[in-house]
Amino acid sequence: MRNSIYTLLAALCILSCGDVDLKQGDVLYLRHKGADMPAHVYGNIPSKTFMILLHGGPGGNGLEYRGGRYVEDLEKEIAVVYWDQRGQGNSRGNGHQETLNMDLLLDDLDQLVVMLKHQYGDDINLFLYGHSWGGTYGTKYMMSEARQVQFNGWIESNGAHDIPRLNIEAIKMFLAIGQDEMDKGNNVSDWQEIVDFAKGVDTTNISEDEGGQINQHGHKAGGLIGELKTAGDDEFRMPFRNPSDMITSSMAGNRTSNLLMQNGIEDIALTDSLYKIKLPTLLLWGKYDFVVPPQLGYDAEALIGTTDKELVMYEFSDHSPMNGEGEAYAADILRFIKNHLK
Amino acid sequence: MKQIGKSNVILPQFTYYNHIKKENNFTLGCEVVRQRHRMKPANWTFETGIGVHYVRSFNAGKTFKVDNGEVKRVRFAGQNYFAPSLSYSIGRDFLKKRPNPLSVYLKPQTFFLMPYNNAIVPSVNIQIGFKLHLNNNSNA
Numbered sequence: 001m002r003n004s005i006y007t008l009l010a011a012l013c014i015l016s017c018g019d020v021d022l023k024q025g026d027v028l029y030l031r032h033k034g035a036d037m038p039a040h041v042y043g044n045i046p047s048k049t050f051m052i053l054l055h056g057g058p059g060g061n062g063l064e065y066r067g068g069r070y071v072e073d074l075e076k077e078i079a080v081v082y083w084d085q086r087g088q089g090n091s092r093g094n095g096h097q098e099t100l101n102m103d104l105l106l107d108d109l110d111q112l113v114v115m116l117k118h119q120y121g122d123d124i125n126l127f128l129y130g131h132s133w134g135g136t137y138g139t140k141y142m143m144s145e146a147r148q149v150q151f152n153g154w155i156e157s158n159g160a161h162d163i164p165r166l167n168i169e170a171i172k173m174f175l176a177i178g179q180d181e182m183d184k185g186n187n188v189s190d191w192q193e194i195v196d197f198a199k200g201v202d203t204t205n206i207s208e209d210e211g212g213q214i215n216q217h218g219h220k221a222g223g224l225i226g227e228l229k230t231a232g233d234d235e236f237r238m239p240f241r242n243p244s245d246m247i248t249s250s251m252a253g254n255r256t257s258n259l260l261m262q263n264g265i266e267d268i269a270l271t272d273s274l275y276k277i278k279l280p281t282l283l284l285w286g287k288y289d290f291v292v293p294p295q296l297g298y299d300a301e302a303l304i305g306t307t308d309k310e311l312v313m314y315e316f317s318d319h320s321p322m323n324g325e326g327e328a329y330a331a332d333i334l335r336f337i338k339n340h341l342k
Numbered sequence: 343m344k345q346i347g348k349s350n351v352i353l354p355q356f357t358y359y360n361h362i363k364k365e366n367n368f369t370l371g372c373e374v375v376r377q378r379h380r381m382k383p384a385n386w387t388f389e390t391g392i393g394v395h396y397v398r399s400f401n402a403g404k405t406f407k408v409d410n411g412e413v414k415r416v417r418f419a420g421q422n423y424f425a426p427s428l429s430y431s432i433g434r435d436f437l438k439k440r441p442n443p444l445s446v447y448l449k450p451q452t453f454f455l456m457p458y459n460n461a462i463v464p465s466v467n468i469q470i471g472f473k474l475h476l477n478n479n480s481n482a
Contacts, residue, residue: 027363027403031416038402040363086468087440087459090364092399097393097460116412186473243363247466252459 035093043075050126054134059253061089070326087256135159157284169293174198218290222318229324274303282336286317345381371395385435397423425453
């Protein structure tokens with residue numbers, strides 16, 4: 001018993017105070033309309049080049065993206081703003097239950113930009129990056145020209161800028177790639193389950209429930225592709241060594257996600273409005289992304305209203321190319337940023 | 343042969359913790375604790391507690407708000423919560439010699455913070471503590 005207690009004490013000490021990263025960077029909270037939202041700023045702040053990271057979900061958090069080789073490479077060159085959106089991550093506060101919708105989120109991001117420029121100077125280079133749900137959020141934000149001028153560039157990674165369309169495209173991928181994998185004899189029973197599900201979905205009338213199942217099957221399907229590159233051990237971060245509170249973050253995030261669903265985010269379809277984006281744009285996609293299929297990347301490449309746009313397709317990645325192909329991913333982002341500094 | 347005793351106590355509780363880069367957090371409240379002592383063959387104490395607390399958190403770093411384009415610092419920004427709690431503690435007296443026996447305990451406790459983002463969310467902590475028994479006759 002005594003030895004067990006000593007061991008537990010030692011383990012808690014190691015877990016709670018070992019990460020030097022926690023002593024670096026800035027933490028700024030934005031208070032807006034009933035919420036206190038943290039923005040953790042890490043990396044090369046003197047570079048005066050900042051990339052706001054819009055996390056996925058909804059229900060995720062900014063700091064869950066801060067792990068692995070790609071972050072090390074990015075933070076050497078630029079400052080990354082890991083922001084927790086309203087009601088998610090370590091954001092706290094009440095009063096937005098009735099008003100939680102896309103307009104409020106866009107307003108939050110406006111205020112974040114003002115706060116960052118106040119803190120670091122009006123002359124900073126500012127880039128917006130959105131992954132998955134962050135791609136929905138960022139694309140919606142970029143629908144306004146007045147908002148675009150705040151930024152040097154827009155980086156969309158595996159972004160869900162058209163949720164009805166991504167559901168249809170995911171079903172197509174399940175059927176095509178699923179059949180192909182079964183023909184090769186790869187994970188036949190798992191693929192059979194996914195293909196059977198896909199065959200049962202009426203793509204002219206996909207319900208919210210089916211949308212959720214498509215998302216789950218999409219994550220599962222990505223894991224079944226054998227040739228994907230996966231994250232190394234360095235991607236894993238101990239829960240106690242990250243300022244995110246795992247339990248509260250997860251519970252509050254789920255609730256916020258449900259509220260946003262009720263308020264219509266599943267209907268967001270911006271493909272026909274992509275021409276409004278005149279800002280230099282970098283599109284990053286995993287070839288085997290069953291969650292937000294590559295077709296959405298091809299759409300964006302074709303339809304965004306500027307000639308200064310580029311799509312990078314990662315051949316060995318699914319929904320999160322930053323994990324498996326992090327070195328190339330970071331290099332592509334940095335190349336884009338360096339080409340679009342003031 | 344086992345020797346078992348039971349007692350109830352009201353335990354005032356004031357706690358502070360720093361969650362790095364998230365918040366500083368103060369808690370004031372009290373717990374009603376049901377104690378169960380097992381003196382022989384080993385000296386163990388088991389406690390089940392239920393409590394109510396006021397929780398005040400202060401955001402880490404700096405907090406700002408934007409009023410009509412003007413950025414203002416908000417000092418002492420944070421949140422207020424009401425928090426019922428549940429706990430269970432296991433303690434053991436390691437020193438057999440009297441007086442002033444020292445005991446150690448392990449106490450997981452869950453605060454149910456409300457309202458937290460318009461919901462109730464649990465905040466789990468684990469206390470590892472030492473008790474110094476000033477009453478020489480105490481065997482607890």
